[in-house]
Amino acid sequence: MELPRDAKRAKGWFVWTSVVMIVVFLVLTVQSYYYVTRNEPKVTDAVDAGKRVFQDNNCMDCHTILGDGAYYAADLTKVIHTRGEGFVRAVLKNPPDITRELWPGKYKRIMPDLHLTDQNIKDLIAFLSWIGKVDTNGWPPGSEVLSSENESKTMPEGSISPVSMINKLKCGACHTIKAQGLNTIGAIGPDLSNESARNRGVNWLVRQIGNPSSIPDSEVATGYESKRMLMPAFKNQLTDDQLKSLATFINNLKEEK
Numbered sequence: 656m657e658l659p660r661d662a663k664r665a666k667g668w669f670v671w672t673s674v675v676m677i678v679v680f681l682v683l684t685v686q687s688y689y690y691v692t693r694n695e696p697k698v699t700d701a702v703d704a705g706k707r708v709f710q711d712n713n714c715m716d717c718h719t720i721l722g723d724g725a726y727y728a729a730d731l732t733k734v735i736h737t738r739g740e741g742f743v744r745a746v747l748k749n750p751p752d753i754t755r756e757l758w759p760g761k762y763k764r765i766m767p768d769l770h771l772t773d774q775n776i777k778d779l780i781a782f783l784s785w786i787g788k789v790d791t792n793g794w795p796p797g798s799e800v801l802s803s804e805n806e807s808k809t810m811p812e813g814s815i816s817p818v819s820m821i822n823k824l825k826c827g828a829c830h831t832i833k834a835q836g837l838n839t840i841g842a843i844g845p846d847l848s849n850e851s852a853r854n855r856g857v858n859w860l861v862r863q864i865g866n867p868s869s870i871p872d873s874e875v876a877t878g879y880e881s882k883r884m885l886m887p888a889f890k891n892q893l894t895d896d897q898l899k900s901l902a903t904f905i906n907n908l909k910e911e912k
């Protein structure tokens with residue numbers, strides 16, 4: 656049967672619009688596929704293992720990642736970036752103590768001790784670092800996207816002020832420093848506001864900051880002996896000159912009255 660003219664026209668529209676839309680769809684699919692695979696951080700075995708630990712321990716009953724989960728506790732999408740790896744390791748290793756000290760009076764809720772093994776923690780950090788590198792277009796607010804150049808050396812070569820180093824390396828997540836315009840309230844390590852009074856000297860501080868495990872037990876600040884493993888070694892993140900200038904700055908810290 657011959658179709659009426661209008662119906663023929665409608666059919667033509669239908670067919671050609673469908674063809675155009677299918678082509679547009681295919682082009683966008685291929686383009687997004689290449690965009691994602693080009694920018695996607697690599698999933699290693701550790702990342703995969705970390706995801707399992709994350710799921711086995713129901714972290715999402717309390718936390719969110721990538722906008723999914725519960726709002727009882729902090730968003731963990733960029734936690735490695737905003738808090739630093741050492742801090743996250745410290746919280747996962749010894750949660751009750753540390754969280755009570757960390758958010759004094761602010762939060763009555765605490766992070767439970769999930770009895771994670773060192774391997775679990777290593778894997779979780781790999782997983783959270785991976786999540787942190789996913790381009791979330793600035794989500795959650797306040798955490799800018801990590802660029803992959805920053806991976807090995809946190810600090811650019813060359814001279815950089817000790818205050819910027821302290822901010823970049825997140826010393827303040829663990830240390831209270833109220834001097835020289837700094838105003839941090841970390842409570843995992845000793846208060847450094849008046850470090851000059853400890854008479855440590857620049858060389859000692861270079862060792863402490865570069866590689867804390869090189870300091871003998873007998874020299875650790877009183878009360879912090881059991882927390883020795885919590886401070887990360889920073890020697891790979893700083894050049895020798897930067898480390899020395901940071902140590903000199905810390906050595907001179909004096910509480911401002």
Ligand code: HEC
Binds near residue numbers: 715717747754758766
């Ligand atoms: C029962 C609830 C609960 C579970 C389950 C839980 N957490 Fe927490 N977590 C908390 C609370 C509460 C805090 C401290 C307050 C806050 O961050 O809001 C916290 C803090 C943290 C922090 C520090 C965040 C920051 O920016 O200060 C990290 C990292 C963290 N948790 C990781 C995990 C991981 C990984 C898991 C799973 C292995 C997990 N948590 C399971 C409740 C929980």
Ligand code: HEC
Binds near residue numbers: 885
């Ligand atoms: C994850 C937590 C954490 C981070 C991050 C951290 N520290 Fe520490 N720091 C500790 C702990 C815990 C101790 C006490 C145990 C020890 O001395 O190793 C400590 C001890 C110290 C001491 C020794 C003070 C003394 O005289 O006994 C200095 C100095 C110090 N940190 C400087 C820094 C600087 C500078 C940074 C940033 C580049 C930094 N820390 C980052 C946890 C941390």
